[in-house]
Amino acid sequence: MSGEAVVFWIFATLSVASAAVVVLARTLIYSAFALLVTFFGVAGLYVLLGADFLAATQILIYVGGILVLLLFGVMLTHRIYDLDLKSGTIQLGSGLIVAAGLFVILSALALKAAWPTLARAPAPTTAGIGRLFLSDYLLPFEAASVLLLVALMGAAMIVRRRRDA
Amino acid sequence: MIGLSHYLVLSAALFALGVLGLLTRKNAVQVLMSIELMLNAANVNLVAFSRYAAGNLGGQVFAVFVIVVAASEVAVALAIVLTLYRLRRTPNLDDADILKG
Amino acid sequence: MDELSRSLAWFRPELALVIGLLLVVIAEAFGGASRRLALRLLTAGSLAAALTFALELQAGGIKAALFSGMLVIDPLSVAFKLILIAAGLVTVLAFSFRNSRELHGLGQGELFALVLALTLSCLLLAAANDILMLYLALEMVSITSYVMVAYLKGDRMSNEASLKYVLFGAASTGSMLYGFSLLYGLAGTTSLPAIQDYLAGGIPDANRFAVYAVTILVLAGFGFKIAAVPFHFWCPDVYQGAPTPVTALLSVLPKAAGLAIALRFFYGALSAPEAGTWDLAGSINWKALLMLVSVMTMTLGNVAALTQTNMKRLLAYSSIAHAGYLLMGIVALSENGARALLVYLAGYLVMNLGAFLVVTLVHLHDGSFDLRDYPGLYRRAPLLTLAMAFFLLSLVGIPPFVGFLAKLYVFAAVIEQGMGIYATIGALNAAVAAYYYFKILKVMTIDPGNEDKPALQLAFPDRAWLAALALANLVPLLFWERIEAWARGALVLYAGR
Numbered sequence: 001m002s003g004e005a006v007v008f009w010i011f012a013t014l015s016v017a018s019a020a021v022v023v024l025a026r027t028l029i030y031s032a033f034a035l036l037v038t039f040f041g042v043a044g045l046y047v048l049l050g051a052d053f054l055a056a057t058q059i060l061i062y063v064g065g066i067l068v069l070l071l072f073g074v075m076l077t078h079r080i081y082d083l084d085l086k087s088g089t090i091q092l093g094s095g096l097i098v099a100a101g102l103f104v105i106l107s108a109l110a111l112k113a114a115w116p117t118l119a120r121a122p123a124p125t126t127a128g129i130g131r132l133f134l135s136d137y138l139l140p141f142e143a144a145s146v147l148l149l150v151a152l153m154g155a156a157m158i159v160r161r162r163r164d165a
Numbered sequence: 166m167i168g169l170s171h172y173l174v175l176s177a178a179l180f181a182l183g184v185l186g187l188l189t190r191k192n193a194v195q196v197l198m199s200i201e202l203m204l205n206a207a208n209v210n211l212v213a214f215s216r217y218a219a220g221n222l223g224g225q226v227f228a229v230f231v232i233v234v235a236a237s238e239v240a241v242a243l244a245i246v247l248t249l250y251r252l253r254r255t256p257n258l259d260d261a262d263i264l265k266g
Numbered sequence: 267m268d269e270l271s272r273s274l275a276w277f278r279p280e281l282a283l284v285i286g287l288l289l290v291v292i293a294e295a296f297g298g299a300s301r302r303l304a305l306r307l308l309t310a311g312s313l314a315a316a317l318t319f320a321l322e323l324q325a326g327g328i329k330a331a332l333f334s335g336m337l338v339i340d341p342l343s344v345a346f347k348l349i350l351i352a353a354g355l356v357t358v359l360a361f362s363f364r365n366s367r368e369l370h371g372l373g374q375g376e377l378f379a380l381v382l383a384l385t386l387s388c389l390l391l392a393a394a395n396d397i398l399m400l401y402l403a404l405e406m407v408s409i410t411s412y413v414m415v416a417y418l419k420g421d422r423m424s425n426e427a428s429l430k431y432v433l434f435g436a437a438s439t440g441s442m443l444y445g446f447s448l449l450y451g452l453a454g455t456t457s458l459p460a461i462q463d464y465l466a467g468g469i470p471d472a473n474r475f476a477v478y479a480v481t482i483l484v485l486a487g488f489g490f491k492i493a494a495v496p497f498h499f500w501c502p503d504v505y506q507g508a509p510t511p512v513t514a515l516l517s518v519l520p521k522a523a524g525l526a527i528a529l530r531f532f533y534g535a536l537s538a539p540e541a542g543t544w545d546l547a548g549s550i551n552w553k554a555l556l557m558l559v560s561v562m563t564m565t566l567g568n569v570a571a572l573t574q575t576n577m578k579r580l581l582a583y584s585s586i587a588h589a590g591y592l593l594m595g596i597v598a599l600s601e602n603g604a605r606a607l608l609v610y611l612a613g614y615l616v617m618n619l620g621a622f623l624v625v626t627l628v629h630l631h632d633g634s635f636d637l638r639d640y641p642g643l644y645r646r647a648p649l650l651t652l653a654m655a656f657f658l659l660s661l662v663g664i665p666p667f668v669g670f671l672a673k674l675y676v677f678a679a680v681i682e683q684g685m686g687i688y689a690t691i692g693a694l695n696a697a698v699a700a701y702y703y704f705k706i707l708k709v710m711t712i713d714p715g716n717e718d719k720p721a722l723q724l725a726f727p728d729r730a731w732l733a734a735l736a737l738a739n740l741v742p743l744l745f746w747e748r749i750e751a752w753a754r755g756a757l758v759l760y761a762g763r
Contacts, residue, residue: 008167016178019202023186028194035198038179042205045172049216051225061232066201066239073194073243077250090188099185103177105479109448110173113476116454118220128222129229137226138270139333140402143390144233146284147406150383151237153291154413155244157376180444187437196433203440210447219454224447227398227456231443234405241412242432248416249425 008048015041028074035070039063050122053129172213179206193249197242204235273332276339278319279347283386286312287379294375301375302363309378313355313385320347327755331395335457338395338530341755345608346392346526353518353615354385360623360731361511367630368418368509377417381515384410388523392530397446398456400527401439404487407520408435414516415508427500427507434500435490442487445480452476458531481552484531485559491524492589495562502570505582510629513578514622517585521592522611529596529604556597557688564590564695571702575637577625580702581618584661587699588614591676594692598679605753606675612749613660613668613742620657620735623728624650631722637706641715647722651710653732658703660739663696668742671749 014037021034039062046055090098133141179202186199208228215224274281290308293301324344331338358381363369369377387406394400412435416428450456452473453464469477489497505513532552567587574580592614595607627650628643629635644651660669673696677689724732742749 002166005167008171012171012175016175016182019179019182022195022198022202023182023190028192031195031198035201038202038205042209045175045209046212048167049172049212051212051215051228054212054225054228057229057232061236062201062205066236069239069243070194070198073246077194077246089191092189095185095189098188099181102184103181106177106180107174109475109479110177111170112472113452114470114472115169115214115218115451117218118454119217120215120220120222122216125222125225129226132222132226136334137336137398139336140230140399143399143402143406144230146287146383146386147234147237147402147409149287149291150380150406150410150413151240153376153379154409154416155240158241158244158248158413158416158419176447183440193429193433197436200433200436200440203437204443207440207443207447210444211450214447214451214454218451221454223398223456224450227401227447227450230398230402234402234409237409238405238432238436241409241416242429242436245412245416245425245429245432248419249422249429252420252422252425 004048007044011041011044011048014038015045032067032071032074036063036067039067050120051125053126169213169217172209172217176206176209176213179203179209193246194243197239197246201235201239204231207231269334272330273337276323276328276330276332277337279316279323279351280386280389282312282315282319283382283389286315287382287386290375290379290382294379305375305378306358306362309382310355310358312382313351313358316385316389317348317351317355320344320351324348331459332393335459336396336399337390337393339393342604342608343393343526343530345752346522346611347389349522349608349611349615350385350388350392350519353515353522353619354381356615356619356735357381357511357515357518360619360727360735361514361626362727365630365725365728366509366511366626367633369511372417377414377512380410380414384414384515384519388519391523392526394527394530395458396456397449397458397461400458400531401443401446404442404491404524404527405439407491407523408439411435411516411520414512415504417512418507418509421507424507427503431500431504434497438486438490438497441483445483445486448476448483449480452480485555488524488528488531489559491520492528492593493521493563493586494559494589494593495566495586498563498566498586498589501586502579502582505585506576506578506635510578510622510626513582514619514626517581517618517622518611518615521585521589522615525589525592525596525607525611529607532596532599533604553597553599556593557685560590560593560597561688561691562590563587563593564692568695568699568702571699574702577628577635577637577640577706580637580706581621581625584699584702585618587695588618588661590695591673591692594676594680594688597685597688598676598683600679600683602675602679602682606672606679608753609675609749610672613672613739616735616738617657617660617669620653620732620739621661623731623735624654624657627722627724627728627732631724632719637709639716640706640709641713642717642719643722644711645721646716646719647724649729649732650722650724653736654710655707656736656739658707662700662703666740666743668739671743671746 018034018037022031025031043055043058046058183199183202187196190196190199208231211224211228215222290305293305327341329340387403387410391403391407394403412428412432415431418424453461493501564587567583567590571580571583574583592607592610595603632639660667663669663673677692680689
């Protein structure tokens with residue numbers, strides 16, 4: 001097996017196995033740390049795909065931001081076992097059947113479809129992505145700042161304790 | 166030879182696992198984590214297509230925006246979880262009072 | 267640079283809202299007794315400015331792609347924008363911290379900023395021409411809604427509802443995103459017109475399955491926004507848990523934007539315009555699927571509403587049912603269908619906002635959302651009851667109200683496409699719905715009870731808005747030729763190249 005294949009299988013197994021732990025683990029803490037491994041695994045896959053900027057972003061934001069936030073959430077609410085949505089959950093058995101079915105369907109269509117083959121040779125992407133942010137994708141780039149403002153303001157407002165005027 | 170199909174099957178697995186968690190987990194934070202798995206699966210798709218099928222960086226740019234959206238979503242969701250936690254807490258339950266008003 | 271300045275020139279409504287948003291956020295930092303009024307004026311002013319700019323755009327009849335193909339400007343999208351901004355403006359003016367008991371004592375600046383952000387996001391969504399922009403705008407609408415619903419953070423039921431909303435919404439849009447990733451893989455681009463070219467070029471059999479999957483996944487996202495079955499589960503709880511002014515806004519704004527983009531997506535990406543009609547690429551029978559969704563939606567909404575006593579939940583199910591009727595406009599897959607969608611949304615705006623205003627006012631004075639507390643309102647608040655009668659009859663679809671016009675348009679569009687049975691189901695549903703709308707009216711007027719309660723003293727602004735919205739339900743029929751002409755003129759759908 002080529003070096004690329006070895007690395008791929010390592011990261012792929014890491015990602016999927018830890019994802020399984022996230023979904024099946026008994027306790028929240030195990031899920032959270034397994035998610036950490038999944039995010040790293042996916043970042044490794046990005047590197048393999050030549051997406052260097054994205055891999056760095058994944059680690060900085062997903063691991064360094066989102067996961068830390070999730071961990072805070074887990075730690076701060078650890079005493080509540082019933083912080084749950086009792087309605088609408090199904091048994092593990094039927095869930096596994098649905099998920100397995102979904103996996104089969106998605107894989108089948110992925111393998112069957114004739115995807116285009118315009119490959120992009122791996123090369124540093126940061127400059128290219130930056131250029132796109134300021135040309136083709138300028139509007140989403142700016143609109144995202146409104147999104148972040150709303151999320152920031154909203155989260156702060158929801159959590160704020162003091163009595164409002 | 167690692168090709169597009171490897172990545173697509175991988176992302177299908179991640180997505181299916183995310184859906185599994187979505188359907189079976191009772192705890193809100195675990196459901197949130199499952200949704201993050203789904204989003205990561207879509208991102209793997211986007212980056213893989215960018216590399217092997219589309220030949221442009223559009224997929225990677227899309228993935229960056231997905232990460233931005235995911236961060237916002239998690240922030241708001243956890244804010245609500247925290248508030249819900251505070252409301253459900255009865256005075257005599259907790260001794261580890263991390264949350265100070 | 268050239269394209270940028272040109273795009274900005276036609277981006278004025280959205281710019282007005284962005285500037286308003288920033289000013290509100292800054293102004294909120296300063297205290298002061300008249301702060302609430304100032305913020306409200308600022309918000310309303312910003313929305314009014316946006317409305318004016320949008321009207322200018324409509325007069326201009328422009329057709330162009332903006333910002334490197336991220337957005338599209340055409341008479342159709344401008345027509346949707348008018349409806350969206352009008353909904354925001356009416357909500358900000360008719361509802362307030364004063365007349366909504368749920369909002370008493372809560373901070374005010376954030377809600378105004380959120381209304382502006384929501385309207386802005388809906389405008390972006392309705393005009394999106396690229397799947398990246400579409401996804402981002404959809405998530406902006408969603409996340410802003412999540413925050414608005416969570417506004418009543420002291421109320422446990424409200425928090426549970428908003429949590430349910432977030433999780434359900436994130437899952438739906440996550441599925442839609444997976445679909446978009448596949449679409450990007452198939453077409454090699456994020457631009458909707460380019461995707462349309464790709465699909466019109468003929469899909470090899472091997473890819474047919476993938477296109478199927480894409481559309482179903484994408485429907486998850488749209489269906490969630492519109493609250494169509496089976497993505498409607500969040501709706502009753504969220505409508506009940508959110509403060510009523512927010513519910514009123516959410517019943518119109520995201521729904522209209524979601525329908526606008528669904529229309530554009532099915533026309534702009536999945537159809538082959540050279541065929542003359544809006545025939546979907548790949549000859550896959552999407553019409554049947556959408557029809558099924560529409561029928562399930564209206565039926566479930568109506569049947570569930572029959573037994574509701576909580577007014578907010580009842581109106582939630584009523585909204586779900588109306589989404590079913592609105593989908594008829596898309597299923598018809600024709601110019602008349604799109605026209606019908608526009609007219610229905612405009613009418614729906616005044617019907618629904620009016621009904622929610624009445625519910626808010628009753629709650630303000632009596633503290634109850636329960637229909638069983640509504641008897642005797644005819645005697646205690648005659649103007650309110652009369653206005654509610656207008657709104658309810660409009661929702662049923664009885665002439666001479668605007669609701670009748672709306673239903674007429676959608677049924678006609680559907681019948682014209684040869685779907686007679688579909689139209690009949692719609693009519694039957696309307697008849698079923700009439701039961702619960704009339705029930706409300708009956709309780710308010712004929713039912714005995716509450717004889718000891720005093721008359722409702724409604725403030726002047728409230729009475730004015732009740733009258734204005736009631737008239738808005740009645741008057742359009744007089745101008746139906748104008749409406750027809752406007753809808754016809756708005757029907758230019760630019761492919762956004």
